[in-house]
Amino acid sequence: MSTLRFRALKETFNRKPIAVTEPERRSSIFGANVFNEHAMRQYLTKDSYKSVMDAIENGSKIERAVADHISTGMKEWAISKGATHYTHWFQPLTGATAEKHDAFFETVENGQAIEKFGGGQLVQQEPDASSFPNGGIRNTFEARGYTAWDPTSPAFIYGTTLCIPTIFVAYTGEALDNKTPLLRSLQTVDKAATAVAKYFDKNVTKVNATLGWEQEYFLIDKALAASRPDILLAGRTLLGHASAKGQQLDDHYFGSIPTRVLNYMRDLETECMLLGVPVKTRHNEVAPNQFELAPIFEEANLAVDHNSLLMDVMDKVADRHNFMVLFHEKPFAGINGSGKHNNWSLATNTGTNLLSPGSTPMKNLQFLTFFINTIKAVHDYEELIRAAIASASNDHRLGANEAPPAIISVFIGSQLTEVLDELEKVTNGKLSPQEKTELKLNVVGKIPEILLDNTDRNRTSPFAFTGNKFELRAVGSMANCAMPMTVLNAIVAQQLIEFKESVDGLIKDKKMKKDDAIFNVLREYIKKSKKIRFEGDGYGEAWEKEAAKRGLSNNKTTPQALKANVSKKAIKLYEDLDIMTKVEIEARHEIQVEEYAMHIQIEGRVLGDIARNHVIPTAIRYQNLLIENVQGLKNIYGSTFKKFAGEQMQLIESISEHIAQINKGITDMINERKKANKIEDAEKRAFAYCDKVKPYFDEIRYHCDKLELLVDDEIWPLTKYRELLFTR
Numbered sequence: 001m002s003t004l005r006f007r008a009l010k011e012t013f014n015r016k017p018i019a020v021t022e023p024e025r026r027s028s029i030f031g032a033n034v035f036n037e038h039a040m041r042q043y044l045t046k047d048s049y050k051s052v053m054d055a056i057e058n059g060s061k062i063e064r065a066v067a068d069h070i071s072t073g074m075k076e077w078a079i080s081k082g083a084t085h086y087t088h089w090f091q092p093l094t095g096a097t098a099e100k101h102d103a104f105f106e107t108v109e110n111g112q113a114i115e116k117f118g119g120g121q122l123v124q125q126e127p128d129a130s131s132f133p134n135g136g137i138r139n140t141f142e143a144r145g146y147t148a149w150d151p152t153s154p155a156f157i158y159g160t161t162l163c164i165p166t167i168f169v170a171y172t173g174e175a176l177d178n179k180t181p182l183l184r185s186l187q188t189v190d191k192a193a194t195a196v197a198k199y200f201d202k203n204v205t206k207v208n209a210t211l212g213w214e215q216e217y218f219l220i221d222k223a224l225a226a227s228r229p230d231i232l233l234a235g236r237t238l239l240g241h242a243s244a245k246g247q248q249l250d251d252h253y254f255g256s257i258p259t260r261v262l263n264y265m266r267d268l269e270t271e272c273m274l275l276g277v278p279v280k281t282r283h284n285e286v287a288p289n290q291f292e293l294a295p296i297f298e299e300a301n302l303a304v305d306h307n308s309l310l311m312d313v314m315d316k317v318a319d320r321h322n323f324m325v326l327f328h329e330k331p332f333a334g335i336n337g338s339g340k341h342n343n344w345s346l347a348t349n350t351g352t353n354l355l356s357p358g359s360t361p362m363k364n365l366q367f368l369t370f371f372i373n374t375i376k377a378v379h380d381y382e383e384l385i386r387a388a389i390a391s392a393s394n395d396h397r398l399g400a401n402e403a404p405p406a407i408i409s410v411f412i413g414s415q416l417t418e419v420l421d422e423l424e425k426v427t428n429g430k431l432s433p434q435e436k437t438e439l440k441l442n443v444v445g446k447i448p449e450i451l452l453d454n455t456d457r458n459r460t461s462p463f464a465f466t467g468n469k470f471e472l473r474a475v476g477s478m479a480n481c482a483m484p485m486t487v488l489n490a491i492v493a494q495q496l497i498e499f500k501e502s503v504d505g506l507i508k509d510k511k512m513k514k515d516d517a518i519f520n521v522l523r524e525y526i527k528k529s530k531k532i533r534f535e536g537d538g539y540g541e542a543w544e545k546e547a548a549k550r551g552l553s554n555n556k557t558t559p560q561a562l563k564a565n566v567s568k569k570a571i572k573l574y575e576d577l578d579i580m581t582k583v584e585i586e587a588r589h590e591i592q593v594e595e596y597a598m599h600i601q602i603e604g605r606v607l608g609d610i611a612r613n614h615v616i617p618t619a620i621r622y623q624n625l626l627i628e629n630v631q632g633l634k635n636i637y638g639s640t641f642k643k644f645a646g647e648q649m650q651l652i653e654s655i656s657e658h659i660a661q662i663n664k665g666i667t668d669m670i671n672e673r674k675k676a677n678k679i680e681d682a683e684k685r686a687f688a689y690c691d692k693v694k695p696y697f698d699e700i701r702y703h704c705d706k707l708e709l710l711v712d713d714e715i716w717p718l719t720k721y722r723e724l725l726f727t728r
């Protein structure tokens, strides 16, 4: 009997739900471990408080002397909450979060000690972070990198550590993290959107991008997960035959949440409340053992930090409940994978959601302006969006007939399509009073009404308008939201800048009225961006053909998709907007293609190991049993034994064939890996891994999975799909 698998199963069957205690009211603990406005009012002087608020609201600099005051207040608050350590908390280009804890504790003269945390330690640190990916920007001989406080994301206590969100940059100024370009993109889109919003409301002085992510994940018993080397090392199953029952009955989606899982969620949500992560929604997802969690949306930088923090908290709480969280986009073949929908919008300091239709024609013109500009931005830079969501793991999901395809398109629903069709007919030049009245009454004025019953949401679209926000659905569940958000902010900012120039140009040169000019520019954008709009089934083959005809990109693999990031067009965009320099862009590209190749390399090694060292020996053991059986039958029946041993003999042959195929596959795969490893150029290496190495995965897996069906269940060493997916 295969001990690891059966021990794990036994352990799982014996589990009891872990008891959790929840506060009576969540609101009473919300943000209790966050150095938020409430805590700052208590622990900071008026001037320090004002200085932080000013930095948050207007991006002003915090003076060093003030930082000393702030750090003292922050330390007192943290110690009162039981914190002993502090850390700069940042997001290097690994995609995960990084922390290095230092104690508040310092020794002073006479063998005494105090708790100390100065302004310097708050504002800047120099982690010995030479092992983070830097794409050649910062090798160990050059200047080191440093982390710097980001006051727009409040410090929080996690466990007994005060965590201070920071950016991570090289001394020469290049960003080494995900947050720095995101912050730059937020500033850029703020400026561009504020200028346009002022057409409609002079009181607007700031525009924030907002983000509400929806996090999908799988929850697998810890013992079962640990019994699978592929889950442990690659985050997904590299082989395993489909379970007889999967998700075909649709009985998991929105079903009743299993008690063990529910207790996990309750515990997790309590942690989130303390950390000020406003989680609100939880439910079962489509696949067995798949779930989803969604918060109330927030300012995008904070939301990105909260999602990164959440993923870390999810891991830790899962451990308490004897679960392992799988964030991988496709942990199991044949059933749905996981994504992270990024709901995005723009909100003004006056409280208006710029992508929400309003109650007056003027407000609706504002809505249409931002709506159409966003569509145009996606049209112009669709390849950058595709690149922003590219990863080895997300490749399994995009285009796999369950998630959005690798083709980026925009879904807006039939009613808004009608509105755009009407606007496309607007007169060239000045509009007559009749035309304007007609537009106000029958087109622009009707939007709020029609949106209310606009329920035809298209689940197959990668970028869908859902009433008052756009939803980028193609983001991977493992991804850091910063990258897709940076791209979206950047391209919309660029688009709004162009829009403003065109409108101002018409007002000045053609003496047009403001709304005439706006209608004229929007009309042209509607025409120009038509090909990105698609209302049909994004999963179908017909769409692939149609998209190709339209000239839309269809970059199916990560190495292919990432190319767009280093195109002339992309470099110009990011440099013009001061979001990333050419050096930063190229460094990132280098890191990503390298990461891709390593990812596939690891998977290839794990698969080779499992197939050769677990699957084949087991198959041989079973084959020996069959051989013994056949020999026995021959002993008893002599020359007529074949009448009774025919089936067994066929099995013996099949097993041999599968074993041969597996061995051949692995040998060939290793040869391709060796060839790929010799390639100097990182991008070419990534392509080699993608096109030459990866194709063997399916082939090797196919034969392993066939053996799983043939071999005695009692000796099969790998925990099976039905056990992973239906034990909870």
Ligand code: ADP
Residues within 6 Å of the ligand: 210, 211, 212, 213, 214, 294, 295, 296, 297, 298, 343, 344, 345, 346, 353, 466, 468, 469, 471
């Ligand atoms: P679903 O897409 O699953 O039907 P909802 O439409 O209710 O779910 O919302 C999904 C997410 O969208 C939530 O996280 C919510 O906070 C977020 N959201 C709602 N409005 C906005 C907005 N203006 N900006 C950003 N995110 C938003």
Ligand code: MG
Residues within 6 Å of the ligand: 214, 341, 471
């Ligand atoms: Mg959604």
